[in-house]
Amino acid sequence: MLRVSNISVDYGATRVVDDFSLQLAADEIVMLVGPTGCGKTTILQAIAGLVPIATGSVALNDWSASPARPVPTEKRNVGMVFQDFALFPHLSVEQNVAFRLDDPAPAQHWLERLGLAALRRARPERLSGGQKQRVALARALAHGPALMLLDEPLSNLDAALKDSLRWEIRNALKAAGVPAIWVTHDQQEALSVGDRLGILRDGRLQQLDTPQRCYTLPHNRFVAGFLGEASFLPARLRAGRAVTALGEVPASAVDDASGEVELLVRPDDCSMTTAGNAGAGNGEVRSLSYEGGSWLYTVALDDGAAIQVRTSHESRIDSGSRVTLQLTSTHPLAAYANGSAGAPG
Amino acid sequence: MTRLPLSYPAALLIAVVAVLPVAVLFALSDAPQDLLGQRNLGLLWNTALLTLCTVAGAVLIGVPLALLTAFVRLPLGGVWLVLLAAPLALPSYIGAFTFYAAFGPGGEINNVFGFATPSAQGLVGASVVMALYTYPFVLMTTRSALLNQDASLVNAARTLGLSLPACLWRVVLPRARNGIAAGALLAALYALSDFATPAIMGLDTFTRAIYVEYNAFGLGQAALLSLQLLVVVGLVLFLESRVQVTRERPGRSLVLWPRPWQVGAIGFAVAPICLLALALPLALFSLWLLRDGGGYFDFALAWNSLQASLLAALVAALVALPVAYAAMAGRFGRILERTTYLGFGIPGIVMGTALVYIGLQLSFLYQTLALLVVAYVMRFLPLAVGSIRATAESMDASLVKAARVLGAGRGEVFRRVTLPLTRRGVIAGAALVFLEAMRELPATLLLAPTGFETLATYLWRVYEAGYFGRAAVPGLLLILMSALGLALMLSGEGRARPDFFKDNTA
Numbered sequence: 001m002l003r004v005s006n007i008s009v010d011y012g013a014t015r016v017v018d019d020f021s022l023q024l025a026a027d028e029i030v031m032l033v034g035p036t037g038c039g040k041t042t043i044l045q046a047i048a049g050l051v052p053i054a055t056g057s058v059a060l061n062d063w064s065a066s067p068a069r070p071v072p073t074e075k076r077n078v079g080m081v082f083q084d085f086a087l088f089p090h091l092s093v094e095q096n097v098a099f100r101l102d103d104p105a106p107a108q109h110w111l112e113r114l115g116l117a118a119l120r121r122a123r124p125e126r127l128s129g130g131q132k133q134r135v136a137l138a139r140a141l142a143h144g145p146a147l148m149l150l151d152e153p154l155s156n157l158d159a160a161l162k163d164s165l166r167w168e169i170r171n172a173l174k175a176a177g178v179p180a181i182w183v184t185h186d187q188q189e190a191l192s193v194g195d196r197l198g199i200l201r202d203g204r205l206q207q208l209d210t211p212q213r214c215y216t217l218p219h220n221r222f223v224a225g226f227l228g229e230a231s232f233l234p235a236r237l238r239a240g241r242a243v244t245a246l247g248e249v250p251a252s253a254v255d256d257a258s259g260e261v262e263l264l265v266r267p268d269d270c271s272m273t274t275a276g277n278a279g280a281g282n283g284e285v286r287s288l289s290y291e292g293g294s295w296l297y298t299v300a301l302d303d304g305a306a307i308q309v310r311t312s313h314e315s316r317i318d319s320g321s322r323v324t325l326q327l328t329s330t331h332p333l334a335a336y337a338n339g340s341a342g343a344p345g
Numbered sequence: 346m347t348r349l350p351l352s353y354p355a356a357l358l359i360a361v362v363a364v365l366p367v368a369v370l371f372a373l374s375d376a377p378q379d380l381l382g383q384r385n386l387g388l389l390w391n392t393a394l395l396t397l398c399t400v401a402g403a404v405l406i407g408v409p410l411a412l413l414t415a416f417v418r419l420p421l422g423g424v425w426l427v428l429l430a431a432p433l434a435l436p437s438y439i440g441a442f443t444f445y446a447a448f449g450p451g452g453e454i455n456n457v458f459g460f461a462t463p464s465a466q467g468l469v470g471a472s473v474v475m476a477l478y479t480y481p482f483v484l485m486t487t488r489s490a491l492l493n494q495d496a497s498l499v500n501a502a503r504t505l506g507l508s509l510p511a512c513l514w515r516v517v518l519p520r521a522r523n524g525i526a527a528g529a530l531l532a533a534l535y536a537l538s539d540f541a542t543p544a545i546m547g548l549d550t551f552t553r554a555i556y557v558e559y560n561a562f563g564l565g566q567a568a569l570l571s572l573q574l575l576v577v578v579g580l581v582l583f584l585e586s587r588v589q590v591t592r593e594r595p596g597r598s599l600v601l602w603p604r605p606w607q608v609g610a611i612g613f614a615v616a617p618i619c620l621l622a623l624a625l626p627l628a629l630f631s632l633w634l635l636r637d638g639g640g641y642f643d644f645a646l647a648w649n650s651l652q653a654s655l656l657a658a659l660v661a662a663l664v665a666l667p668v669a670y671a672a673m674a675g676r677f678g679r680i681l682e683r684t685t686y687l688g689f690g691i692p693g694i695v696m697g698t699a700l701v702y703i704g705l706q707l708s709f710l711y712q713t714l715a716l717l718v719v720a721y722v723m724r725f726l727p728l729a730v731g732s733i734r735a736t737a738e739s740m741d742a743s744l745v746k747a748a749r750v751l752g753a754g755r756g757e758v759f760r761r762v763t764l765p766l767t768r769r770g771v772i773a774g775a776a777l778v779f780l781e782a783m784r785e786l787p788a789t790l791l792l793a794p795t796g797f798e799t800l801a802t803y804l805w806r807v808y809e810a811g812y813f814g815r816a817a818v819p820g821l822l823l824i825l826m827s828a829l830g831l832a833l834m835l836s837g838e839g840r841a842r843p844d845f846f847k848d849n850t851a
Contacts, residue, residue, distance in 0.1 A: 074749050074754050088748075
């Protein structure tokens with residue numbers, strides 16, 4: 001079991017990871033997500049022992065590393081999948097996968113499992129991006145790691161491939177029964193693949209929870225905005241309900257908010273209907289964008305707030321039209337104290 | 346995790362050895378007397394004048410050729426570049442020797458064609474030869490700077506109403522200034538260090554004076570002159586370190602399509618350079634071979650050259666490994682690596698003087714092949730180091746991490762990943778050292794054991810004795826070696842010295 005306690009990492013005088021802690025259950029997959037430069041890759045490298053930690057400790061099954069007593073990377077028994085795959089160019093696919101194996105059986109197993117059997121004699125430069133990714137995964141898994149670290153494994157692949165490989169990797173990890181930390185900057189990937197999700201900003205963990213809770217009850221406005229379209233609507237909070245200009249819905253205070261609050265409204269938390277003649281309704285369409293399966297509208301409410309709303313692709317409402325918005329959510333919406341602008345909790 | 350890199354102790358030892366020649370010169374040198382005396386000032390004046398004229402000539406030839414090869418789409422584009430860069434690979438003493446023999450009353454041109462030409466000698470002769478063999482430095486650095494430029498700036502200037510020549514002058518060349526400066530400084534360094542060209546042309550520069558003192562058993566004086574020359578070299582190296590070649594945002598570079606008559610005109614303009622720098626030596630040596638035959642030639646000479654150069658290449662490759670890896674391991678390693686670059690800046694004649702003295706002190710080294718090999722290694726080690734580093738640095742850094750995550754210790758990572766992936770660099774570096782050592786003249790003149798002649802020293806004896814015909818076979822062999830060296834550099838493997846061959850557009 002992996003236990004990361006209060007680690008920090010410094011690059012020179014800059015602290016790039018600050019007081020990060022995480023525990024992983026037996027075959028759990030935790031996704032780490034955050035904007036560029038938030039320290040997510042550094043966390044993986046610190047756990048692998050590729051960069052030194054300044055404080056805290058990292059422990060896995062039979063070893064424990066601290067700033068004073070580092071454990072060399074090669075003694076940590078972790079598997080790592082790199083963004084650029086890092087396949088040894090002078091070795092064949094098979095030699096890559098069996099790099100340090102005395103017994104080739106696990107290599108054969110994973111080559112076959114990931115559909116690479118026909119490529120075993122090929123050199124890495126002849127492989128496509130998806131194939132390289134599978135070889136990198138097979139290599140890491142064949143060495144029987146106690147923990148897998150995946151550093152943006154899909155970022156160099158095209159969109160269509162990403163979707164299928166995402167599940168292939170998840171299934172392989174679950175089949176191997178190896179816990180994993182998976183770093184990504186893609187919010188779809190972050191929400192869909194993992195068992196738990198951690199959101200990082202400026203080297204600090206903002207929230208660590210199930211994807212559903214992170215999405216619907218973000219700890220702060222930064223998390224709310226990072227995981228999807230987020231609009232904030234003034235409301236009055238009373239006994240688990242919020243009264244707004246768009247109706248009354250269940251709500252849940254995230255910080256110690258009470259009284260006058262702002263409610264997180266996702267685009268599918270409310271409905272929109274056209275309001276006939278001018279002056280009717282409670283807002284006006286400012287802009288719209290077509291998403292294929294749906295339309296995404298930005299509506300300026302008469303009291304000043306701007307709300308994003310998603311509707312089916314069948315109806316199109318032109319910019320400038322008067323509309324009526326109505327909150328329809330039945331799950332509690334997250335409520336934040338006024339002016340608690342994105343600051344970490 | 347911050348253990349000392351394993352390569353440091355070996356690299357430290359090598360760096361200490363690299364500083365030794367300079368230390369020895371200080372120990373050996375006569376007390377400076379009359380530093381501002383007439384002879385010293387004369388040497389300084391000649392050396393500076395030769396350097397300035399060489400640089401001016403190299404820039405005047407190199408920059409237009411850079412514009413030509415970078416922007417103009419000529420038929421057989423790669424061939425033009427190879428031909429125009431080729432003089433870089435030839436040792437300048439081949440050029441000086443053939444110029445000396447070809448021009449003037451009674452020269453070969455006079456003999457064959459019957460008309461008299463002015464003789465090639467003195468400052469003018471030396472400058473012309475040097476400029477002809479150093480302009481490729483300017484050509485290559487400038488060309489690389491030009492190819493980095495995005496054509497959109499030129500296109501913008503032209504839509505604003507500037508003519509193409511005005512664009513080149515006002516938009517393109519100002520941005521290539523650092524590239525031109527880098528090449529000009531390389532040419533200056535070459536002109537300062539070269540021994541044979543001023544010697545053959547009878548121009549009293551530092552290098553020639555050092556050789557004269559050495560022959561007159563004035564080793565102390567030779568050391569003093571060497572130190573003075575090193576000060577000037579150091580100045581140029583300092584300037585070179587200040588020139589930073591700026592990288593621009595990559596884009597598509599300018600392409601110009603010439604008309605057929607323009608191609609003809611360009612060929613006509615470029616021909617004299619190729620004729621003088623390449624065709625003249627080849628023609629002269631071939632002429633002598635036809636006239637005198639090659640029967641006099643003792644192939645033991647070639648074997649001597651081969652033996653010494655192979656040893657040097659082997660030793661240099663082994664020694665370069667820890668230096669290159671130390672340079673990549675950390676800042677102190679970089680300093681150690683920089684220190685070994687000292688040898689490349691030390692002119693061959695100076696290195697020879699220092700090692701002759703070491704040989705006199707350590708009698709087991711005196712007049713041995715080993716000492717000559719040491720001199721070669723110290724001078725050309727940076728070529729091997731640079732070549733290894735270029736391949737090692739192009740290696741993806743995450744490969745080492747990947748191997749370590751898979752459980753390989755440092756030794757295993759080196760053996761199974763780093764070394765196999767840098768093998769090409771090691772071999773290319775050794776080959777560069779081999780080819781340079783084959784052609785080295787001044788240090789060989791001073792250090793070769795008695796009776797041990799190489800191709801280069803044989804050519805020198807031929808010049809001294811005036812039996813030019815006998816230069817044919819060694820001369821052609823040396824040209825062949827140079828052609829191999831050029832091929833190696835252009836193949837993109839030996840990226841040590843010619844950083845500027847990096848763009849593989851050819």
